[in-house]
Amino acid sequence: MKSHYKAGYVAIVGEPNVGKSTLLNALLEQKISIVTSKPQTTRQRVLGILSREDVQIVFLDTPGLLKPQYLLHQEMVKSAESALAEADVVLVMTQPSQGTELPIEVRERILPLYKSKPVLLIINKADKVNKADLLPMIALFAKPDQFKEIIPVSALRHDNLDAIVQSLIHYLPEHEAFYPPDIVSESPERFFVAEFIREQLFEKFSEEIPYSTAVEIRDFKERETGKTLISADIFVERDSQKGIIIGKKGETLKKVGTSARIQIEEFLQRDVYLELHVKVHEKWRESETMLRQLGYHSKG
Ligand code: GDP
Numbered sequence: 001m002k003s004h005y006k007a008g009y010v011a012i013v014g015e016p017n018v019g020k021s022t023l024l025n026a027l028l029e030q031k032i033s034i035v036t037s038k039p040q041t042t043r044q045r046v047l048g049i050l051s052r053e054d055v056q057i058v059f060l061d062t063p064g065l066l067k068p069q070y071l072l073h074q075e076m077v078k079s080a081e082s083a084l085a086e087a088d089v090v091l092v093m094t095q096p097s098q099g100t101e102l103p104i105e106v107r108e109r110i111l112p113l114y115k116s117k118p119v120l121l122i123i124n125k126a127d128k129v130n131k132a133d134l135l136p137m138i139a140l141f142a143k144p145d146q147f148k149e150i151i152p153v154s155a156l157r158h159d160n161l162d163a164i165v166q167s168l169i170h171y172l173p174e175h176e177a178f179y180p181p182d183i184v185s186e187s188p189e190r191f192f193v194a195e196f197i198r199e200q201l202f203e204k205f206s207e208e209i210p211y212s213t214a215v216e217i218r219d220f221k222e223r224e225t226g227k228t229l230i231s232a233d234i235f236v237e238r239d240s241q242k243g244i245i246i247g248k249k250g251e252t253l254k255k256v257g258t259s260a261r262i263q264i265e266e267f268l269q270r271d272v273y274l275e276l277h278v279k280v281h282e283k284w285r286e287s288e289t290m291l292r293q294l295g296y297h298s299k300g
């Protein structure tokens with residue numbers, strides 16, 4: 001075993017839409033967490049593994065910390081909380097437009113952590129403001145016994161991301177690797193395929209629709225030759241939503257399918273035949289059975 005090898009878990013938490021998933025993808029140089037311009041797209045924690053010569057960092061991307069409105073939200077918050085509990089180091093993410101006060105949902109969850117583990121503040125979207133405006137902001141966040149470090153970055157432009165990695169290496173414990181060096185995540189391919197479909201629903205529909213959808217992979221058949229066959233159900237809560245997603249003569253659904261397929265093929269590195277079905281399941285977001293079936297039930 002190598003000496004001084006470091007490894008550990010790092011939770012990325014913060015309000016919805018500050019750029020947590022963008023950061024994870026940028027750090028791993030691979031898209032494993034879906035990114036959209038709408039808040040609350042990440043519903044479960046997504047684990048991403050960065051392996052280097054001297055360190056293995058297991059990142060836990062989490063759903064944003066928010067006030068729960070549905071049973072689904074409660075499960076989302078729970079999964080963020082369990083990531084916080086497991087983490088060796090916590091990255092709290094904010095963005096300049098949020099000002100210098102973290103929202104209460106974030107503050108109340110990280111407060112108890114300052115004493116037990118290193119908490120670093122990442123100010124993302126630094127590309128949106130002048131450098132001169134960042135410094136006073138950093139100064140206001142700097143309070144004794146809170147953040148070990150405050151790091152401004154642009155996840156989108158890959159600016160200053162190495163500063164995050166360097167700090168993490170500093171704070172992570174000496175430990176052997178948790179995973180083989182060649183894997184980036186432990187979630188099955190099915191999970192990512194469903195996520196890429198969900199991402200297109202967030203891209204192409206507005207208001208309540210994307211939030212009312214869930215995706216379940218029915219069939220995932222790899223064939224010796226030819227395309228991988230994937231069949232997925234898109235659940236919505238109402239008939240009217242089903243109509244909107246399908247569109248006139250199925251045109252809209254077809255567009256969703258095409259864009260999702262391109263992403264999926266890129267991720268799986270093989271040709272895919274993608275079949276989508278839209279199904280109505282009233283109030284699935286309130287149904288324990290459905291949340292369990294869709295994998296939104298946090299363990300424990
Ligand atoms: P999450 O909800 O915290 O996971 O946020 P996402 O990663 O889904 O990103 C939310 C939105 O912010 C997307 O439209 C991203 O493209 C955008 N975004 C993320 N990072 C940056 C950044 O560094 N600069 C700018 N300008 N936009 C960003």
Ligand code: MG
Nearest residue numbers: 020021041042
């Ligand atoms: Mg996210």
